[in-house]
Amino acid sequence: MGPDWNEEVEAWRKAFDRSFALPATLGSRAVEKCRLLVVEVAGRRCAFDVATLGGLLSIPRIVPVPSPLPEFLGIVSARGVLTPVYSLAALLGWEHANEVTHKLILCPSPENLALATGTVLGYEERAPEELMNFQDTDPAGRAIVAAMAMADGTRIPILGLGQLVRYLGARIRAAKESR
Amino acid sequence: MARRWTLATTLNLSFGALLGCVVLSIAVGVMALRSVAVANDRVLTVHVPNQLDAERLAKHGETLVAEARGVFLTGDSSFESPMREASGEFRKDIERLRSRVRTEEGRRIVDAIDVAERDFQGALEEVIRERRGGMGMEETLKAIRTRTLPRRMVLANQARGLLEREEGFVMAGQREVESATRFALWSFASVGAFALLLGGAMAVRLKSSVTRQIGGAVQSMKTSTTELQTAATEQASVLKEQATAMSEIGTTVTELLATSRQIAESSQRVATVASETAGAANHGNQTVIRAQESVTSIRSQVDLIVGHMLDLGKKSQQIGGILELINELSEQTNILAINATIEAAGAGESGRRFAVVADEIRRLADRVASFTKDIRVLIEEIRSSVNTTVMATEGGSKAVDNGARQVGEVATAFQDIVRLVGTTTDATREIELSTKQQTTGVEQVKIAIGEVAQGTKETQAAATQTLQTARQLAETSRDLSELIETTGG
Numbered sequence: 328m329g330p331d332w333n334e335e336v337e338a339w340r341k342a343f344d345r346s347f348a349l350p351a352t353l354g355s356r357a358v359e360k361c362r363l364l365v366v367e368v369a370g371r372r373c374a375f376d377v378a379t380l381g382g383l384l385s386i387p388r389i390v391p392v393p394s395p396l397p398e399f400l401g402i403v404s405a406r407g408v409l410t411p412v413y414s415l416a417a418l419l420g421w422e423h424a425n426e427v428t429h430k431l432i433l434c435p436s437p438e439n440l441a442l443a444t445g446t447v448l449g450y451e452e453r454a455p456e457e458l459m460n461f462q463d464t465d466p467a468g469r470a471i472v473a474a475m476a477m478a479d480g481t482r483i484p485i486l487g488l489g490q491l492v493r494y495l496g497a498r499i500r501a502a503k504e505s506r
Numbered sequence: 507m508a509r510r511w512t513l514a515t516t517l518n519l520s521f522g523a524l525l526g527c528v529v530l531s532i533a534v535g536v537m538a539l540r541s542v543a544v545a546n547d548r549v550l551t552v553h554v555p556n557q558l559d560a561e562r563l564a565k566h567g568e569t570l571v572a573e574a575r576g577v578f579l580t581g582d583s584s585f586e587s588p589m590r591e592a593s594g595e596f597r598k599d600i601e602r603l604r605s606r607v608r609t610e611e612g613r614r615i616v617d618a619i620d621v622a623e624r625d626f627q628g629a630l631e632e633v634i635r636e637r638r639g640g641m642g643m644e645e646t647l648k649a650i651r652t653r654t655l656p657r658r659m660v661l662a663n664q665a666r667g668l669l670e671r672e673e674g675f676v677m678a679g680q681r682e683v684e685s686a687t688r689f690a691l692w693s694f695a696s697v698g699a700f701a702l703l704l705g706g707a708m709a710v711r712l713k714s715s716v717t718r719q720i721g722g723a724v725q726s727m728k729t730s731t732t733e734l735q736t737a738a739t740e741q742a743s744v745l746k747e748q749a750t751a752m753s754e755i756g757t758t759v760t761e762l763l764a765t766s767r768q769i770a771e772s773s774q775r776v777a778t779v780a781s782e783t784a785g786a787a788n789h790g791n792q793t794v795i796r797a798q799e800s801v802t803s804i805r806s807q808v809d810l811i812v813g814h815m816l817d818l819g820k821k822s823q824q825i826g827g828i829l830e831l832i833n834e835l836s837e838q839t840n841i842l843a844i845n846a847t848i849e850a851a852g853a854g855e856s857g858r859r860f861a862v863v864a865d866e867i868r869r870l871a872d873r874v875a876s877f878t879k880d881i882r883v884l885i886e887e888i889r890s891s892v893n894t895t896v897m898a899t900e901g902g903s904k905a906v907d908n909g910a911r912q913v914g915e916v917a918t919a920f921q922d923i924v925r926l927v928g929t930t931t932d933a934t935r936e937i938e939l940s941t942k943q944q945t946t947g948v949e950q951v952k953i954a955i956g957e958v959a960q961g962t963k964e965t966q967a968a969a970t971q972t973l974q975t976a977r978q979l980a981e982t983s984r985d986l987s988e989l990i991e992t993t994g995g
């Protein structure tokens with residue numbers, strides 16, 4: 328037997344109506360909790376703090392541009408601005424040969440770049456105490472993980488977008504220097 | 507090589523010879539008697555009457571002379587009438603004699619007598635007329651002496667000669683009869699003696715033949731009697747066994763009769779059942795025809811259902827497409843909500859209220875996405891069900907086709923059944939009729955067997971009688987053999 332759709336729809340309608348009946352002060356709770364955007368990258372799950380993101384877009388047509396960096400995919404038009412796109416899987420050094428990217432994570436200003444990622448798995452809220460600090464570097468020696476969170480009994484890394492931008496900048500500079 | 511004749515041939519020859527002798531004797535006797543009779547008849551029918559007529563002729567001549575004498579003496583006319591009567595009788599005698607005589611001499615003598623009588627009569631008439639004319643007695647006597655007497659003498663002599671001649675004939679006839687009689691006696695005695703001799707010879711030969719042949723026959727009869735006894739004994743034994751077998755056959759035929767009656771009754775019931783079966787088969791045939799119509803209708807309905815199911819599949823595909831669009835919209839909405847959340851977070855304290863709305867929109871989008879996922883699952887299930895239903899319906903359609911074909915075959919089978927049941931009904935009726943005839947035949951056979959059994963019993967009794975007769979015949983043959991041996995010396 329499947330779910331009772333009438334009850335499901337009715338509960339949905341009530342929740343929707345109740346959201347308009349709640350007082351606006353309840354919105355402070357959103358500030359108190361950490362909102363996580365869970366994505367899939369090269370078959371692995373990882374998350375970003377929504378407050379650190381510049382935006383989320385479906386991937387438009389990427390115009391390839393030659394680059395010494397293998398993680399550089401090309402440029403796109405994001406909100407009317409030419410934006411370079413990098414593969415998050417390649418940037419993380421994860422296996423990405425057959426990686427299919429679906430979304431672009433925009434970095435906040437003044438950084439003008441976007442990271443191509445896989446499927447958006449969900450949107451979760453975590454209390455700050457539920458997050459585990461992770462100040463150490465990853466096995467590759469990169470300091471890109473801001474914290475760790477438990478999801479479905481496993482730990483998923485919460486990537487720091489600023490650390491990634493810095494790491495990418497270091498990669499770009501190294502590439503320029505090598506030329 | 508001596509000829510050996512059979513007893514029958516010997517007897518036939520003996521009896522034939524004896525019969526020939528008897529016939530010869532009879533023939534000789536008959537011939538002798540016939541010659542005697544002829545001679546006697548000739549004496550009695552010719553010579554004796556002629557003698558008598560000759561005597562009457564002489565007598566009438568004497569009468570005529572006497573009456574003429576009266577007329578001469580008296581002249582009385584009363585004597586003329588007797589004279590003329592005597593003359594008439596004399597004429598009649600002459601005519602009879604003329605008709606009887608067979609020889610020329612006899613006829614000549616009769617003619618001479620006739621002439622002499624006429625001459626005498628003429629002389630008498632002349633003298634009588636003269637007497638009546640007054641002629642005297644003397645003259646009359648003279649006329650008589652001169653004219654009538656010589657004529658009378660001539661007539662008398664000739665009449666006497668005729669009488670003597672006829673008497674001689676009678677005497678000769680008597681002698682001839684005596685001679686014929688002696689010849690007959692002698693012939694009969696001779697033939698009889700010959701027959702006696704022949705009979706004796708035949709008796710001797712017959713005795714020898716009978717002794718020889720009957721002796722052999724008696725010997726053969728002994729052998730045959732022995733064989734007949736053996737055969738009669740065996741026949742009695744066989745007939746006894748046959749009587750037992752006939753009794754058993756009678757019992758079997760009685761059982762067969764009961765069985766035939768049961769078969770007849772069963773055949774009648776089978777005929778009734780076959781008739782009812784024919785009715786049921788006809789009803790079944792009509793039902794099958796209606797089933798064919800129903801199957802055709804079901805096939806149309808199934809085709810319609812298949813069309814509807816295919817249409818439902820297309821529509822579910824369209825719903826799937828719409829769901830994709832809704833999913834896309836929910837995803838876009840979710841992205842927008844996330845972006846709104848991001849923007850609200852960037853707006854600081856002033857973006858909190860907007861963050862709440864964005865959060866609700868995101869949740870709404872999540873719900874929509876969740877529902878869309880569920881609906882997709884449902885749509886997939888529907889499409890799977892539709893596909894399954896279509897396949898099942900196509901299978902049902904094929905099953906309906908098979909059913910229609912099988913119903914058609916059933917209809918054909920029912921028609922065959924109807925036809926065969928009709929044939930069975932006819933055959934059953936024929937069986938019923940044949941069984942009744944068989945029952946009648948068995949009854950007749952039973953009667954015949956009873957008669958045969960009775961005949962066998964009678965034949966058995968006859969065989970017993972035959973055996974007894976054979977024994978008696980054996981004794982008889984033994985006695986006959988002893989008799990022949992004793993007779994034969």
